[in-house]
Amino acid sequence: MRKVVGFLVLIAGLAWAQIPLKVGVILPLSGASAVSGKAALNGIQLAADEVNAAGKVRLELIVVDDGTDPAKAVPAFTKLMTVDKVDIVIGGLASGVTFALSGPVKQYGPLFLVIGAASSVVEQAFEGYPLFFHYHPWDYHNVAAALQFFQYLNREHGAKKVAILYEDGPFGSAGIGVYKQQLEKLGYQVQAEPFKAGSGQFTAILTRFRAFAPDILYWIGYDVDALPIATQARQVGLRPKLIYGAPPSWPIGFEKNPLSNDIAGMTAWLPTVANPQSRRFVEAYRKKYGEVTEEYMAPMGYTIVNSLALAAEKAGSADKNRIAEALAGLKMPTPFGLLSFKPSDTGRTKYQGFGPEIWFQFQYLQGSRRPVFPKNVATRPLRYPGEYYLR
Amino acid sequence: MELLLQTLLNGVLMSGVYALVATGLALSLGVVGIVNFAHGEFLMMGAFLSYVLFALRGMDPLLSLGLAFLAAFVVGALTYQGLIRPVLRATELNQMLLTFGLSILLQNLALLLFGADTRVVAPPYQATTLSLGPFFLGGVPLGAFLLSLAILLLLQVFLTRSRLGLAMRAVSQNRVAPGLLGIEADRVYLLAFGLAAALAGVAGVMLSVMLYASPTVGFVFTLKSFAIVALAGLGNLKGVMPAAFVLALAEALVSTYLPGGGGLVEAVFFLVLFLALVVRAWRPA
Numbered sequence: 001m002r003k004v005v006g007f008l009v010l011i012a013g014l015a016w017a018q019i020p021l022k023v024g025v026i027l028p029l030s031g032a033s034a035v036s037g038k039a040a041l042n043g044i045q046l047a048a049d050e051v052n053a054a055g056k057v058r059l060e061l062i063v064v065d066d067g068t069d070p071a072k073a074v075p076a077f078t079k080l081m082t083v084d085k086v087d088i089v090i091g092g093l094a095s096g097v098t099f100a101l102s103g104p105v106k107q108y109g110p111l112f113l114v115i116g117a118a119s120s121v122v123e124q125a126f127e128g129y130p131l132f133f134h135y136h137p138w139d140y141h142n143v144a145a146a147l148q149f150f151q152y153l154n155r156e157h158g159a160k161k162v163a164i165l166y167e168d169g170p171f172g173s174a175g176i177g178v179y180k181q182q183l184e185k186l187g188y189q190v191q192a193e194p195f196k197a198g199s200g201q202f203t204a205i206l207t208r209f210r211a212f213a214p215d216i217l218y219w220i221g222y223d224v225d226a227l228p229i230a231t232q233a234r235q236v237g238l239r240p241k242l243i244y245g246a247p248p249s250w251p252i253g254f255e256k257n258p259l260s261n262d263i264a265g266m267t268a269w270l271p272t273v274a275n276p277q278s279r280r281f282v283e284a285y286r287k288k289y290g291e292v293t294e295e296y297m298a299p300m301g302y303t304i305v306n307s308l309a310l311a312a313e314k315a316g317s318a319d320k321n322r323i324a325e326a327l328a329g330l331k332m333p334t335p336f337g338l339l340s341f342k343p344s345d346t347g348r349t350k351y352q353g354f355g356p357e358i359w360f361q362f363q364y365l366q367g368s369r370r371p372v373f374p375k376n377v378a379t380r381p382l383r384y385p386g387e388y389y390l391r
Numbered sequence: 392m393e394l395l396l397q398t399l400l401n402g403v404l405m406s407g408v409y410a411l412v413a414t415g416l417a418l419s420l421g422v423v424g425i426v427n428f429a430h431g432e433f434l435m436m437g438a439f440l441s442y443v444l445f446a447l448r449g450m451d452p453l454l455s456l457g458l459a460f461l462a463a464f465v466v467g468a469l470t471y472q473g474l475i476r477p478v479l480r481a482t483e484l485n486q487m488l489l490t491f492g493l494s495i496l497l498q499n500l501a502l503l504l505f506g507a508d509t510r511v512v513a514p515p516y517q518a519t520t521l522s523l524g525p526f527f528l529g530g531v532p533l534g535a536f537l538l539s540l541a542i543l544l545l546l547q548v549f550l551t552r553s554r555l556g557l558a559m560r561a562v563s564q565n566r567v568a569p570g571l572l573g574i575e576a577d578r579v580y581l582l583a584f585g586l587a588a589a590l591a592g593v594a595g596v597m598l599s600v601m602l603y604a605s606p607t608v609g610f611v612f613t614l615k616s617f618a619i620v621a622l623a624g625l626g627n628l629k630g631v632m633p634a635a636f637v638l639a640l641a642e643a644l645v646s647t648y649l650p651g652g653g654g655l656v657e658a659v660f661f662l663v664l665f666l667a668l669v670v671r672a673w674r675p676a
Contacts (some may be wrong), residue, residue: 235529
């Protein structure tokens with residue numbers, strides 16, 4: 001009898017020691033960013049399972065869909081605040097949606113852990129908000145990482161001309177003028193043309209680019225544009241030495257398409273990244289979902305939940321302000337490298353997690369993406385010129 | 392001069408697929424009298440069928456053309472029987488709302504089944520290029536153009552030489568008289584609607600090779616088809632090909648010669664649609 005009572009007391013004590021956290025998750029599970037949103041949710045749920053199994057923090061996730069649409073996101077967020085009464089929110093993947101959430105977030109005051117939203121417009125919107133933790137690099141970090149690669153191409157491979165195809169929405173057009181100037185500063189001749197994402201119509205623009213004879217064909221658009229550009233560049237006789245793309249995600253089956261060979265792009269993570277946290281994440285993901293993901297939003301979601309649990313543990317409390325305090329001083333190894341928070345480059349926000357150092361360049365090679373730049377993460381040398389030039 | 396000719400060539404090649412999709416829409420509009428906003432979703436089905444057969448069975452999209460034709464025809468016929476037929480006598484607004492709802496339903500079904508991801512096929516001839524002196528022709532767009540032309544010619548023969556085709560034309564010209572002559576309008580409608588869907592399904596297979604398969608791939612083509620049909624004259628099948636030519640060439644020329652023209656591609660279509668409607672409105676009856 002005593003043993004039973006002792007055991008019950010022990011169990012009760014353990015439960016008492018657990019920190020219960022009710023966390024709202026607002027992600028695009030439908031709409032244009034659904035691929036990234038679902039990947040992020042997988043990573044978040046995987047980490048939540050691990051945290052709950054460890055027993056120190058008990059996470060309860062309340063997931064809502066923002067539909068990649070500000071009009072859906074605001075009511076969904078309001079529900080999290082008023083009906084579910086959460087104090088901590090993970091989300092903010094698409095910049096436009098996150099920008100729209102800035103007002104409601106400031107109104108309700110949750111601890112907001114932001115997974116994406118690279119646009120510096122978002123940085124301006126959240127200026128001065130004390131509980132804003134931005135994990136993803138800002139757009140100027142992305143540009144810096146891409147420019148570093150272009151500088152290398154110019155210096156090592158003699159690339160001189162860039163033809164930029166950019167989609168004419170906010171994603172592709174934001175900062176294109178500045179981008180152009182910076183490339184020119186690196187010594188490039190630049191020709192930039194807008195296009196309609198999803199139209200599949202590139203032959204006219206690519207035909208015009210032919211006269212310019214670019215070394216690099218750089219497109220800023222969505223996954224729907226990847227194959228038409230690769231196909232139509234060949235069909236109009238355009239032979240760039242490198243095709244470089246910057247979509248948020250790549251089309252399914254693209255890696256199996258021979259046309260993807262040697263196409264380059266930028267990402268923050270791939271399953272081949274060899275640090276211990278990355279390897280552990282890949283293994284756990286495979287075990288839970290029966291597949292390996294190449295979407296970097298999955299380990300980003302995983303990282304956010306793990307950092308939140310660790311901060312709650314350090315704070316010894318479910319209070320959002322104490323957790324924020326612990327989070328601010330956190331140093332944690334992640335699949336992307338070391339995570340620690342510092343003020344953003346512009347000084348507008350206080351807690352910026354990752355910077356340009358997490359980006360690297362990859363190239364498609366026979367069915368998979370391989371890191372090629374910078375050299376410290378490269379698993380094979382960059383193929384320059386690519387086979388689309390050599391054919 | 393070389394750039395102009397290459398641009399015209401690009402426009403001509405694209406016009407074939409536009410004409411094929413728009414002919415289906417013109418059929419359902421001219422014969423059945425239905426403004427079908429879900430027309431692009433039949434195209435989307437063709438694209439996904441092509442992708443699924445390629446991904447699961449390694450089937451060349453060319454081989455799935457016939458299958459897509461049949462599958463889309465059956466879906467189109469069932470759609471007519473289950474949804475369109477009951478609203479044939481309803482007001483046009485109700486009919487439009489129904490097909491608009493159907494479009495959203497089919498897009499969301501695709502979203503449920505396949506997710507929002509873009510999917511691509513990889514047949515070996517995908518990037519085939521023919522060079523004629525200084526000019527380049529994409530093998531797939533050329534093939535799609537020729538195939539579209541062949542299908543449209545066959546359709547023309549069917550409409551002018553077969554009893555069923557003549558019945559379709561009769562029904563499109565007069566809703567009452569053919570019934571008095573023993574033509575079962577309802578069957579003709581069913582066939583016409585099925586055929587319209589089938590044409591879109593075939594176009595979808597072509598587009599899966601040229602572009603991609605995704606739940607929203609058909610939407611853009613629905614809009615473009617409306618512009619073509621409006622330019623051709625509602626229900627005028629013979630005017631579809633020339634209208635598709637005009638629009639595809641306008642699109643190509645604007646993309647090439649207007650600064651930032653690539654972003655104005657869709658504006659061209661709607662400008663043409665706007666002008667066509669205004670001119671028709673002012674033309675004396």
